[in-house]
Amino acid sequence: xxxxxxxxxxxxxxxxxxxxxxxxxxxxxxxxxxxxxxxxxxxxxxxxxxxxxxxxxxxxxxxxxxxxxxxxxxxxxxxxxxxxxxxxxxxxxxxxxxxxxxxxxxxxxxxxxxxxxxxxxxxxxxxxxxxxxxxxxxxxxxxxxxxxxxxxxxxxxxxxxxxxxxxxxxxxxxxxxxxxxxxxxxxxxxxxxxxxxxxxxxxxxxxxxxxxxxxxxxxxxxxxxxxxxxxxxxxxxxxxxxxxxxxxxxxxxxxxxxxxxxxxxxxxxxxxxxxxxxxxxxxxxxxxxxx
Amino acid sequence: xxxxxxxxxxxxxxxxxxxxxxxxxxxxxxxxxxxxxxxxxxxxxxxxxxxxxxxxxxxxxxxxxxxxxxxxxxxxxxxxxxxxxxxxxxxxxxxxxxxxxxxxxxxxxxxxxxxxxxxxxxxxxxxxxxxxxxxxxxxxxxxxxxxxxxxxxxxxxxxxxxxxxxxxxxxxxxxxxxxxxxxxxxxxxxxxxxxxxxxxxxxxxxxxxxxxxxxxxxxxxxxxxxxxxxxxxxxxxxxxxxxxxxxxxxxxxxxxxxxxxxxxxxxxxxxxxxxxxxxxxxxxxxxxxxxxxxxxxxxxxxxxxxxxxxxxxxxxxxxxxxxxxxxxxxxxxxxxxxxxxxxxxxxxxxxxxxxxxx
Amino acid sequence: xxxxxxxxxxxxxxxxxxxxxxxxxxxxxxxxxxxxxxxxxxxxxxxxxxxxxxxxxxxxxxxxxxxxxxxxxxxxxxxxxxxxxxxxxxxxxxxxxxxxxxxxxxxxxxxxxxxxxxxxxxxxxxxxxxxxxxxxxxxxxxxxxxxxxxxxxxxxxxxxxxxxxxxxxxxxxxxxxxxxxxxxxxxxxxxxxxxxxxxxxxxxxxxxxxxxxxxxxxxxxxxxxxxxxxxxxxxxxxxxxxxxxxxxxxxxxxxxx
Numbered sequence: 001x002x003x004x005x006x007x008x009x010x011x012x013x014x015x016x017x018x019x020x021x022x023x024x025x026x027x028x029x030x031x032x033x034x035x036x037x038x039x040x041x042x043x044x045x046x047x048x049x050x051x052x053x054x055x056x057x058x059x060x061x062x063x064x065x066x067x068x069x070x071x072x073x074x075x076x077x078x079x080x081x082x083x084x085x086x087x088x089x090x091x092x093x094x095x096x097x098x099x100x101x102x103x104x105x106x107x108x109x110x111x112x113x114x115x116x117x118x119x120x121x122x123x124x125x126x127x128x129x130x131x132x133x134x135x136x137x138x139x140x141x142x143x144x145x146x147x148x149x150x151x152x153x154x155x156x157x158x159x160x161x162x163x164x165x166x167x168x169x170x171x172x173x174x175x176x177x178x179x180x181x182x183x184x185x186x187x188x189x190x191x192x193x194x195x196x197x198x199x200x201x202x203x204x205x206x207x208x209x210x211x212x213x214x215x216x217x218x219x220x221x222x223x224x225x226x227x228x229x230x231x232x233x234x235x236x237x238x239x240x241x242x243x244x245x246x247x248x249x250x251x252x253x254x255x256x257x258x259x260x261x262x263x264x265x266x267x268x269x270x271x272x273x274x275x276x277x278x279x280x281x282x283x284x285x286x287x288x289x290x291x
Numbered sequence: 292x293x294x295x296x297x298x299x300x301x302x303x304x305x306x307x308x309x310x311x312x313x314x315x316x317x318x319x320x321x322x323x324x325x326x327x328x329x330x331x332x333x334x335x336x337x338x339x340x341x342x343x344x345x346x347x348x349x350x351x352x353x354x355x356x357x358x359x360x361x362x363x364x365x366x367x368x369x370x371x372x373x374x375x376x377x378x379x380x381x382x383x384x385x386x387x388x389x390x391x392x393x394x395x396x397x398x399x400x401x402x403x404x405x406x407x408x409x410x411x412x413x414x415x416x417x418x419x420x421x422x423x424x425x426x427x428x429x430x431x432x433x434x435x436x437x438x439x440x441x442x443x444x445x446x447x448x449x450x451x452x453x454x455x456x457x458x459x460x461x462x463x464x465x466x467x468x469x470x471x472x473x474x475x476x477x478x479x480x481x482x483x484x485x486x487x488x489x490x491x492x493x494x495x496x497x498x499x500x501x502x503x504x505x506x507x508x509x510x511x512x513x514x515x516x517x518x519x520x521x522x523x524x525x526x527x528x529x530x531x532x533x534x535x536x537x538x539x540x541x542x543x544x545x546x547x548x549x550x551x552x553x554x555x556x557x558x559x560x561x562x563x564x565x566x567x568x569x570x571x572x573x574x575x576x577x578x579x580x581x582x583x584x585x586x587x588x589x590x591x592x593x594x595x596x597x598x599x600x601x602x603x604x605x606x607x608x609x610x611x612x613x614x615x616x617x618x619x620x621x622x623x624x625x626x627x628x629x630x631x632x633x634x635x636x637x638x639x640x641x642x643x644x645x646x647x648x649x
Numbered sequence: 650x651x652x653x654x655x656x657x658x659x660x661x662x663x664x665x666x667x668x669x670x671x672x673x674x675x676x677x678x679x680x681x682x683x684x685x686x687x688x689x690x691x692x693x694x695x696x697x698x699x700x701x702x703x704x705x706x707x708x709x710x711x712x713x714x715x716x717x718x719x720x721x722x723x724x725x726x727x728x729x730x731x732x733x734x735x736x737x738x739x740x741x742x743x744x745x746x747x748x749x750x751x752x753x754x755x756x757x758x759x760x761x762x763x764x765x766x767x768x769x770x771x772x773x774x775x776x777x778x779x780x781x782x783x784x785x786x787x788x789x790x791x792x793x794x795x796x797x798x799x800x801x802x803x804x805x806x807x808x809x810x811x812x813x814x815x816x817x818x819x820x821x822x823x824x825x826x827x828x829x830x831x832x833x834x835x836x837x838x839x840x841x842x843x844x845x846x847x848x849x850x851x852x853x854x855x856x857x858x859x860x861x862x863x864x865x866x867x868x869x870x871x872x873x874x875x876x877x878x879x880x881x882x883x884x885x886x887x888x889x890x891x892x893x894x895x896x897x898x899x900x901x902x903x904x905x906x
Contacts, residue, residue: 094620
């Protein structure tokens, strides 16, 4: 049970990673991350269902996400430079609706199953030996997530681009003033976030099928971010694991007492309690209001 | 030329403080009220009254509630639909369990219960702001809906969770038809909108806006943080609760908890973004836009279907709707963040000068 | 009574983590006087004002205002006692008009509840108009009638400072704290501001404590001056004596001592 929770936590973390990337690099909370996940997964699945080769479909979808990133930067972000964060947030809410409509308009709205070549089947020896039900796919997902995190961490900490991204997140105008090409940076970030969304979308797609409800899973990323801090990659992972695990455990242990269905709100209430005690999350930084 | 302030002098502060300081505006407002209360019921048909104007009014009230909280007081809320649900279900229960309760009393009880819920879920606003607060309201949205679904008492233990709003009887006359429901809704909404306008131009409104603009400074000049924020939640939720009750009694008839999902909260948020945050008029303009737009779209799609001899499925139309909504949000945020209300203000200012250029 | 001590700062020490903003600062302010706090940047002047009106709480020491002693008064209580202030970086409410901003200064004097306000007719209306009258007097005094309906965010810096002064005055304070009221102003604006400040002191008898960098202004308008450097008080006297004080000169020139 715990293992199942932890592994769904990995899934949450993957989605949360996309949020963290964009927030870390542009100070924007990208409400549309969920619909980006949906769009990526849907594009991929529609291509493979038409008989396209897996790797080709992957490449094309990735390219589509990059184009999406560029368009978003051009049409949505550039005109709104230096607006207060709440305006940008609302713009991403608008973007969510555009993406959802576009995805379903282009590819239809039936759910699709997704196959990636790794079967979603419990590992025999684990369930025999320790009575844990962990599927091969779960391990694959965890491995992919780990790899992604490592790559991103290196990107942010070690490279010049990473440093520029952190500067941009802090202060748009100041970053412009020191000559950081804001537009290029944002395009890169959104494209990378699009790539992360693709990975997340594929993982979720195999587990739950590619359907509209995927966008709501993204909303679950919010509690993950609150626990982990909006700016920490490690936090996204840890937060995801905690939320995933506690959600499952709550459903199993508390659920029967109150009629079930706790999963719809439990994560949010946990986040709420966390906010009251430690608003900056486990890994975040305190913000002090000065007058 | 017609819309001129020349010659309209204010010699007392009382005159300056009016809601409509310009005489032409006053005339226009009373004319609008006359049309709304008298002409429309006489001329309007069942469809327009029941399916367009009544929900427009109800959603305007909800948008007004959200505007008070998010537009004036700056506390972002995604729980509007949950507050409406509380209002609807509690008004139903009040009518069910309290004999001889007048309908307005039921609405008030619905509103007060919603206000109580609002205060509870508004408590986090004392410590957290912005996006974090939005998450707290999301918790409210999901939790409240789950509670209403799970706890049978709310739906009088109906197996499906669906309730049927009772018949409205005012002073012995049953209000059954679209016209009566429209007039009741109109009356409630007009009174509450006036109250809201009065509140927002008084100290309460100023305190809300101070908290929105710079809460640290507001505290320093003596504005009580806790009281102000919780009052914002309470009043806003009251409005949303009454809107929910009206939604159930005057529009939907049979109500299920699914009518109040997150999607509705987003719709109301869109209304205030497009209509204008921090503006009473904006709430109405936004609600009108979002209510009328799908109709406009379906009329257009039918025209397109006929013109090009093609079939457009419902899914296509609703997806196009979503795309256009999203696009409009982005458009308004870029071009006119203060929404339709500001555009209205600007056109009035241009009208003052017309036909002169400056 | 004019001349009595109205505010007394006693041994106040304030630290943020490892940074010692104030160390054992003591001075008093007499009713009706104009007291300046000066010192090089980072001396702790703004922190001192923040302690006086309850935004920061000192780790040690007390503030005594009108016979009440505090170590941990909060800013709301300070406002209620009659302490008002302006801020270095202008803390006006940008979304509201000048008139509304100044009206918020009257909030502690408003008695009507929100239900009465929703009704408007009757007590709420009367109260609103009465306070409007008081605020209009301040608007006349500060000569900002022409911008009363302008949203504050659109005003130039100098006018914003004047509006902020208006908001502080609206509270009819006993003690007014001004944090660099002349900062960023040209000569004419400074003269206007000086005139207003002196009028406030003369006409309303308000006690003023101000932080100011312009030495000319300080010497001209203040009765007594406190000099801070690195969080400590290094001088406390009338302006003429401060001008020649070697320690003060050293502090400003950056000579270590």
